Amino acid sequence: MCGRKSLMGNNIFYKSASYVWRNTLLKWYRGHKKKQEERYWEEHLKRCGSENKDKTFYAIRRRDLYCGLFSLFLTNLQRIDDAVKMGYIPVVDMQNDFNIYLAEDKIGKENSWEYFFEQPMGYGLQDIARSRNVIIGSGAVPQMFPYLEMDFLTGKSGELAYWRELTKKYIRLSAEAQKVVQAEYGRLFGEGEKILGVKCRGTDYTNGKPKNHPIQPTPQQAVEKAAEIFREQNCTKVFLATEDEAFYQIFTERFGDKLIANKTDYASYQGGSTGREEYERGDGGYRAGMEYLVTTMLLAKCNCLCAGCVSGTVAALLLTEGYEYTYLFDLGIY
Numbered sequence: 465m466c467g468r469k470s471l472m473g474n475n476i477f478y479k480s481a482s483y484v485w486r487n488t489l490l491k492w493y494r495g496h497k498k499k500q501e502e503r504y505w506e507e508h509l510k511r512c513g514s515e516n517k518d519k520t521f522y523a524i525r526r527r528d529l530y531c532g533l534f535s536l537f538l539t540n541l542q543r544i545d546d547a548v549k550m551g552y553i554p555v556v557d558m559q560n561d562f563n564i565y566l567a568e569d570k571i572g573k574e575n576s577w578e579y580f581f582e583q584p585m586g587y588g589l590q591d592i593a594r595s596r597n598v599i600i601g602s603g604a605v606p607q608m609f610p611y612l613e614m615d616f617l618t619g620k621s622g623e624l625a626y627w628r629e630l631t632k633k634y635i636r637l638s639a640e641a642q643k644v645v646q647a648e649y650g651r652l653f654g655e656g657e658k659i660l661g662v663k664c665r666g667t668d669y670t671n672g673k674p675k676n677h678p679i680q681p682t683p684q685q686a687v688e689k690a691a692e693i694f695r696e697q698n699c700t701k702v703f704l705a706t707e708d709e710a711f712y713q714i715f716t717e718r719f720g721d722k723l724i725a726n727k728t729d730y731a732s733y734q735g736g737s738t739g740r741e742e743y744e745r746g747d748g749g750y751r752a753g754m755e756y757l758v759t760t761m762l763l764a765k766c767n768c769l770c771a772g773c774v775s776g777t778v779a780a781l782l783l784t785e786g787y788e789y790t791y792l793f794d795l796g797i798y
Contacts, residue, residue: 505603513594520597522552527603534775564749584634631782645761660699661766666708678773679795683714
């Protein structure tokens with residue numbers, strides 16, 4: 465009987481202790497960690513050294529674990545514009561925090577932005593490390609230019625020209641990326657060809673239906689419109705930019721040997737995040753990121769464009785020297 469009372473007493477004690485732990489200490493600890501994280505991602509001034517006293521650097525960051533390369537491209541472009549207007553020198557930091565293009569063992573050692581692009585004004589994190597005036601930027605997504613509005617994308621609002629000039633001035637490919645783009649362009653784009661570029665997102669995007677983002681065309685809608693433009697614009701090839709196997713299959717059936725693509729493997733949606741899957745392949749997302757960059761640069765070099773409105777489409781519109789004909793699917797928003 466005494467043993468049973470002792471066990472009951474111990475059980476009550478452990479339950480009480482557990483309750484106190486969960487509702488006081490653990491609750492406080494979680495709240496403390498959350499506040500620490502929030503403070504970390506806030507914009508703040510940092511004195512890193514005594515050099516460059518006449519300059520103020522602005523470190524561009526983003527607190528978004530699995531966002532894609534051209535989502536980063538667009539938000540970084542906005543941050544670059546904001547920094548330059550304030551008289552700061554922008555430096556993109558994709559080195560000191562997790563992003564899908566940086567392998568885990570390279571965090572803090574390599575800047576994955578520089579795998580794909582040069583720094584906007586030639587200064588890097590090595591310059592920040594010794595400088596007196598450094599603003600560590602907020603990790604929040606900035607208040608963006610209207611990059612997914614049809615009037616902006618079609619040039620009717622007049623703003624597209626400004627952002628094209630900004631892109632030309634501050635976004636330059638890394639030497640490695642430039643080499644890969646040139647090789648793929650030479651391999652796929654024949655002299656004298658008139659090429660229709662088609663950009664279609666599927667997989668996690670169309671299945672997840674991100675709130676307030678443009679609705680994407682189905683494979684059938686995309687191939688029918690592409691065939692119409694191909695015929696009316698007298699195109700000779702179709703360059704397909706997609707990660708989705710369903711789009712690739714239907715375009716292959718319709719266009720046969722007139723279809724070209726630089727991608728070698730396509731995905732059928734199985735749930736989850738495509739960006740996360742790419743990261744977990746083993747090289748961070750470097751290979752997938754370089755492939756996506758090359759695809760978008762080739763899309764920008766096509767003669768005509770048929771596309772759903774996504775970040776890669778906006779990037780192609782900013783990077784192109786001009787399309788002869790453009791069709792953008794305007795299907796509303798999710």
